[in-house]
Amino acid sequence: MSRTPRFATRVLSVGAALSLGIGLTACSAEQGSSVEPAASETTSTSAAQSASPSPTVPSPEEKAITKAETAVRKYFRVMEVSLRDPKNFNVEDFKKVAITTALSDLRNGVNSHAYQGVHQVGGIKVESIKDPEVSLTNRPNEVPPEIPNVIFTVCYDLSDVDVVTEDGTSIVTDARPDRVALQVGVANYEYPKGPWLVDFTDGPELTSC
Template sequence: MRTTPALLTAALLLALAAGCTTSPDASSQTPTPTESTSPSVSASPSPTSADPRVLARANAEDAVRSYYALVDEVGSDPNTPASRLERVATSVELEVRQADLEQWRKDGWRKTGRTQVTDVVVQSVILDNSDPKAGLVPTVQVDVCYDVSDVDVLDSAGASVVSPDRADRAWERLHVANYDYDDDPDGGWRVAALETLEKAPCAGS
């Protein structure tokens, strides 16, 4: 985690994926969208549906919620292995999160509170698994509005390092990919890339 004040807001808002590069192996390639479906506000699809798009959508939504929960957990406990992030992230996002966490721990930072996922909007479902090495893997694009009003980041002395200008609610776009789709179409979904969206935040509950 960089410690300059200008980056504190972006760090806490989980928007550090921008500007990072991928490595040449398949697991570090950012998924490549090739088609899209109409956006839809999150609603739990029928778990008995045989439609692979419906199942992918539901599994990706579950993966998104697990991602935010585990990022909070790992950030709050310096004894939690960084490797646990592999359960919820892959590719660029995994590299960013692990580097971020390593810097936090060097600086003696820790997170308190929990991120609330307020809105989840599925923007596209793409099940192209034709070339994983080129990033052509099943990918669900999900827009998430989250609330961090309960979240703080403390330094080694227990003082907050969060910018007073931080927005408590904001939108992010998550690209949730499954590089193991053939072997694990349900449980292989991970957040592969993330970007901050410039739009009005969702309303608070």
């Protein structure tokens, strides 16, 4: 499905809302045994190995989802670093994780925290990144342009997060829910070799998940 990256009319800044383990079992001959495997056994083993299915190659859409999910997690990490020490954070680092409206949101959030003399304590927990919608249509010169993008529903937990003044006074109200859901769009403006960057965060203000 072809999607055009959206510049949300209701943009909610996230800051404002505030391995595979493989067990292998080996069988070996008893120590001191000099018995060689029979030719038929060797042939059977080789045939079984050659018949093993080849690893599944991920589709371009699957690769995009994986990279976009990684981009979302990086976005949250950089955002948290910025809000914990807003006065000393280098806003140029936002360009590593965000673009367009999402980039503006991050800048506005850290500038607001610095101006008010507040900072974040505690950490956001990203609970789920799901329901991906993928479009790899790449027509940047059309009007409107179509840029490869992945849109997720992201649920994150704010229950351990507080925003405090320099003397430690909290400014968070009871109206803030502990868990928040957003749509997060991730785009690649230089596809296929360019970076996947968060393009927007969108959702009804402080929607709980």
